Amino acid sequence: MVYRFIVLERIEFENRVLGLKKRGEEDEDSDEEWPDDKAKIVCSSHGWLALFHFQNDNYDLFLSNSLSRRNIKLPPIQNLLNIPESILKGGYLSVTNVIISSSSLDEEDCRVMVIYGRDQRLAFCCPARARVDPPQRSDWLRVIGDSGDHFVAWDLRDPLSPRMIPMVISVDKNNYPVAAQSELELDLKLLCKIDEKFLVVAEPSDELFHVRRFVMLRMGPDGSFVDEVWHGAKGFDYSVPYKTVGFDVQNYEPETGSLKYMDRSLGGLALFIGSNHGFALSGAHFPELKPNSIYFTDTIGPPEWDDHDYRGHNVGIFNYENETFWSFYYPIGLGSIRKIVPSPIWFTPTTPL
Incomplete structure (x- = not known):
C-alpha cells in the first residue's frame, strides 16, 4: 500500500x-x-x-x-x-x-x-x-x-x-436559508437533492463557520440539470456524475448566538471541507492558498453512491467571491472524470513533506 x-x-x-x-x-x-x-x-x-x-x-x-x-x-x-x-x-x-x-x-x-x-x-x-x-x-x-x-x-x-x-441559535434578520445572486444560482440550489452541512473551525481565532454545500445528483456535460432515469429492474441510471454547484457560508457569532450569512467574502480565509473535520487557514499566513475560497473533496457518502459510475471526482476549489470553480488536480470536465475510491481527503502534516 x-x-x-x-x-x-x-x-x-x-x-x-x-x-x-x-x-x-x-x-x-x-x-x-x-x-x-x-x-x-x-x-x-x-x-x-x-x-x-x-x-x-x-x-x-x-x-x-x-x-x-x-x-x-x-x-x-x-x-x-x-x-x-x-x-x-x-x-x-x-x-x-x-x-x-x-x-x-x-x-x-x-x-x-x-x-x-x-x-x-x-x-x-x-x-x-x-x-x-x-x-x-x-x-x-x-x-x-x-x-x-x-x-x-x-x-x-x-x-x-x-x-x-x-x-442557542437565533436567526439574524439578514440571514438567508439559501442565498443566491441570480435566479439560475437559486434554481440550481433548490433543485439539489444533496445538501451537505459542515462545521469549520478557524484556528487560532476560534471562529466557527457553518458551510452548506449544494450537490446536483445528475449533471450534464454542459453543467445543466439531468432528470433521473429509471431502468426498471436495473435501477436508476448512474452514468451521469453528481457535481457541486454552490456553497453558502454562515459565521457563528457567540455574542448574539446567531448564524450570520457571509456575503461573498470569507475574511481572507481558505476553508477546507470533506470527509475530515473542517478547518480554515489564513490566506495572509499561507500565500500559496487562494483566500476567500472553499477547498472541497468528496465525502464518504451513503452506500448507494457506490452504484455510480463516477465517484471521488467531486474535488476542487470554489471562489466564494465570484462563484467560480477551479480544478487543482482531478479534472472537472465530464470526459475526464473517472471513479476514484476512496475519495481524496485533506491532510495537514505536522512534519515537512
Whole structure:
C-alpha cells in the first residue's frame, strides 16, 4: 500500500505528487501493531490518518501518522453502544469521522472523538491514558449522545464527567436559508437533492463557520440539470456524475448566538471541507492558498453512491467571491472524470513533506 500526497503549494505537476509506502523495510522488525492493508481510511485530523478495518470480525480502529511512522490502536469500536453487527460488517456509517483535539497524542489533555452509527452518535477516549492505565481504563470513556441536526458543544476536560454546553441559535434578520445572486444560482440550489452541512473551525481565532454545500445528483456535460432515469429492474441510471454547484457560508457569532450569512467574502480565509473535520487557514499566513475560497473533496457518502459510475471526482476549489470553480488536480470536465475510491481527503502534516 502506498499513500499519495498532492502538495498544493508546488506548481510543477511532476513535483506535486509524492508517494510514501505505508510500511518500509525499517518497520518490519517493529513491535508496534500496524493496521491491516485492507483497512480503509476514514478521515484525517491534525496530521493523523484514521483507518478502520471491518472485515472478518476485525473492527480495529487505528490512528496512523504516515510521516513519523507511528501507529496507535484505539479501544475496540464494538464496545460502543448501538452498532448492529450488520452495520459493522458493512463498514458504512459505523465510523464516519474521527477528530483529534491536537496532534500530540501523548499529552494528557488530548482527546479523540469518534462519530459513529446511523444516528451519528459521539464517543471519546484519551489516547495517553490508554497506554498507561489498566485495560478497563483504556476503553471509550463515555458515549455522549448523538450529533443530530443542531448545535451543541461538549466540555471534555474532565474525561469522567463530560459536560454539554447548549448553543442557542437565533436567526439574524439578514440571514438567508439559501442565498443566491441570480435566479439560475437559486434554481440550481433548490433543485439539489444533496445538501451537505459542515462545521469549520478557524484556528487560532476560534471562529466557527457553518458551510452548506449544494450537490446536483445528475449533471450534464454542459453543467445543466439531468432528470433521473429509471431502468426498471436495473435501477436508476448512474452514468451521469453528481457535481457541486454552490456553497453558502454562515459565521457563528457567540455574542448574539446567531448564524450570520457571509456575503461573498470569507475574511481572507481558505476553508477546507470533506470527509475530515473542517478547518480554515489564513490566506495572509499561507500565500500559496487562494483566500476567500472553499477547498472541497468528496465525502464518504451513503452506500448507494457506490452504484455510480463516477465517484471521488467531486474535488476542487470554489471562489466564494465570484462563484467560480477551479480544478487543482482531478479534472472537472465530464470526459475526464473517472471513479476514484476512496475519495481524496485533506491532510495537514505536522512534519515537512
